[in-house]
Amino acid sequence: MSEAYFRVESGALRSEENFLSLDDILMSHEKIPVRTEIPIPRLGAFFPERSGGADTDNTIPQGSKLELPLWLAKGLFDHKRRILSVELPKIYQEGWRTVFSADANVVDLHKMGPHFYGFGSQLLHFDSPENPDISQSLLQTFIGRFRRIMDSSQNAYNEDTSALVAKLDEMERGLFQTGQRGLNDFQCWEKGQASQITASSLVQNYRKRKFPDLDH
Amino acid sequence: MFCNRAMEMVRELQRAPQGQLLAFNEDGLRQILEEMKNLYEQNQSDVNEAKSGGRSDLIPTIKFRHCSLLRNRRCTIAYLYDRLLRIRALRWEYGSVLPNVLRFHMSAEEIEWFNHYKKSLATYMRSLGGDEGLDITQDMKPPKSLYIEVRCLKDFGEFEVDDGTPVLLKKNSQHFLPRWKCEQLIRQGVLEHILW
Numbered sequence: 001m002s003e004a005y006f007r008v009e010s011g012a013l014r015s016e017e018n019f020l021s022l023d024d025i026l027m028s029h030e031k032i033p034v035r036t037e038i039p040i041p042r043l044g045a046f047f048p049e050r051s052g053g054a055d056t057d058n059t060i061p062q063g064s065k066l067e068l069p070l071w072l073a074k075g076l077f078d079h080k081r082r083i084l085s086v087e088l089p090k091i092y093q094e095g096w097r098t099v100f101s102a103d104a105n106v107v108d109l110h111k112m113g114p115h116f117y118g119f120g121s122q123l124l125h126f127d128s129p130e131n132p133d134i135s136q137s138l139l140q141t142f143i144g145r146f147r148r149i150m151d152s153s154q155n156a157y158n159e160d161t162s163a164l165v166a167k168l169d170e171m172e173r174g175l176f177q178t179g180q181r182g183l184n185d186f187q188c189w190e191k192g193q194a195s196q197i198t199a200s201s202l203v204q205n206y207r208k209r210k211f212p213d214l215d216h
Numbered sequence: 217m218f219c220n221r222a223m224e225m226v227r228e229l230q231r232a233p234q235g236q237l238l239a240f241n242e243d244g245l246r247q248i249l250e251e252m253k254n255l256y257e258q259n260q261s262d263v264n265e266a267k268s269g270g271r272s273d274l275i276p277t278i279k280f281r282h283c284s285l286l287r288n289r290r291c292t293i294a295y296l297y298d299r300l301l302r303i304r305a306l307r308w309e310y311g312s313v314l315p316n317v318l319r320f321h322m323s324a325e326e327i328e329w330f331n332h333y334k335k336s337l338a339t340y341m342r343s344l345g346g347d348e349g350l351d352i353t354q355d356m357k358p359p360k361s362l363y364i365e366v367r368c369l370k371d372f373g374e375f376e377v378d379d380g381t382p383v384l385l386k387k388n389s390q391h392f393l394p395r396w397k398c399e400q401l402i403r404q405g406v407l408e409h410i411l412w
Contacts, residue, residue: 004308005235005301008294020294022230029223040276042262046217069218075283076276083276192411195360197398199405200309205236206318207405 003201012118013171023170027115028074028122031067033087038062040083070122077126086126088134091116097137104144109169116169117142145172153179157187217255217284221247222291229298237302240323245292252288255281303330307337308353311400354399364395366407 010027011018018024044051044058047066052059060066068076068084076083090096091112100107109116120138124131145168152164153176161180165173188194225244232238259281266274303326306314312334319327342349372385375397383391385406401407 003235004305006305007298007301019290020297022226022294022298025223025226025291025294026230038276039273040280041274042277043217043280071287072218072280072283075286076279083279195357196411197357197364197395197402197409199408200403202235202305202309203403203405205233 005202010118010171012115013121017122023115024118027118027170028070030070030113030115030119032070032073032089032123034066034068034073034084035087036060036062036064036066036084037081038083070119074122074125079127086128088123088128088130089113092120092123092130092134092137094130094133097133100137100141100144104141105148107141108167109145109172110167112169114170117171146175149176150179152176154183156180157183217251217281219248219251219284219287219291221251222288222295225295226291229295235302235305237299237306237318237321239321240299240326241295242323248288248292252285255285255288259285299326300329304333306330307334309403311353311404312338354396356399359395362395363392364398365390365392365410365412366398366402367410368406369408370406372401372406 007022008018008020010021010023012021012024012027017028039052039059039062041057041059044053044056044060047060047064050060050064050066052061073084073086077086113119117138120134124135128134149168149172152161156164161176165176168176185194221244225241225248228238228241259278262271262274262278262281265271266278303322306318307330310318314330322330337353341352344350344352368385368387368389368391371387375383375385377383377393377397383393385391390410398407398409402409
């Protein structure tokens with residue numbers, strides 16, 4: 001309950017990622033399909049199937065389709081699309097949006113790129129004409145799934161929750177854990193243990209992991 | 217170019233169970249800085265060529281590498297900052313004296329930071345509550361009584377109570393001790409707080 005480590009929160013659901021957030025860094029590492037709008041010399045070595053080869057100065061030709069990490073796509077993108085243009089990944093396109101609107105609960109969002117909501121929110125930076133539909137879809141999908149997450153996190157006490165979180169994306173898992181923490185704190189209070197001073201879980205973790213000489 | 221080393225370090229930190237401090241990855245940091253140096257030098261040379269040789273087609277290439285540099289920088293700073301957050305948590309959860317094992321996991325600069333933080337905290341605590349100061353790292357949960365019952369979880373040795381009486385903390389012995397003396401030992405896992 002009195003854990004002193006407070007990590008930097010993710011900002012991905014807002015307009016910009018948090019620079020220092022490890023979650024956001026991991027999220028923006030996921031790949032997005034792009035198309036080059038001009039030739040890019042000397043970087044062909046990194047995309048061997050697309051490269052023009054040594055006699056073109058290892059240029060990646062105009063019109064190549066590449067998979068770049070989100071951070072790179074964001075950095076190179078501008079509204080005039082001078083260097084590259086961005087395609088929507090399948091799960092944010094119309095086909096999947098229809099699936100989500102039918103029943104959001106059955107989808108395995110962890111498999112669909114574990115940062116479904118974060119990545120989807122940052123996708124809106126690329127000025128796709130489908131942006132309003134994408135944002136609606138993200139919101140409605142979350143609304144559809146939230147009830148089950150809240151319910152299961154508040155009722156799974158002292159049991160193996162891996163089946164419950166398997167199909168949740170990272171943001172939903174965070175919510176689930178928050179719910180579990182609340183549940184555990186409440187149970188602790190009900191049992192009258194709220195005032196019991198406990199060993200810091202940080203210390204217990206260090207003990208468990210091969211630090212036998214921690215007993216000074 | 218794709219900051220793989222930096223990402224490995226971020227992942228490693230992300231995977232560490234809640235707030236645990238891992239060994240400082242000196243090697244990884246060095247490799248990232250080397251990657252950044254290479255990118256920077258390639259960009260310098262391409263910028264010169266673009267300016268004097270009229271090769272403006274190199275501009276997207278330069279931008280590409282620049283994004284990579286920024287990304288490496290972001291990952292490194294986030295890595296270092298998150299470690300500082302964990303080290304700060306150690307002061308609150310463990311106390312002001314860290315066991316050697318943990319000290320070996322910290323770089324020299326981190327140890328220096330920890331000492332500065334300790335001092336700042338101590339100065340602040342002394343400034344509270346009039347002349348005596350106030351130890352805000354105590355009473356993390358609202359106290360219900362002055363004295364508490366504790367059981368010893370491991371042999372700790374002699375322990376002196378306020379009036380000078382020594383108490384022998386042997387494994388499984390039980391004692392009735394003042395709360396403020398025991399709190400830190402309980403948090404460190406030496407004693408166990410027993411409720412009736």
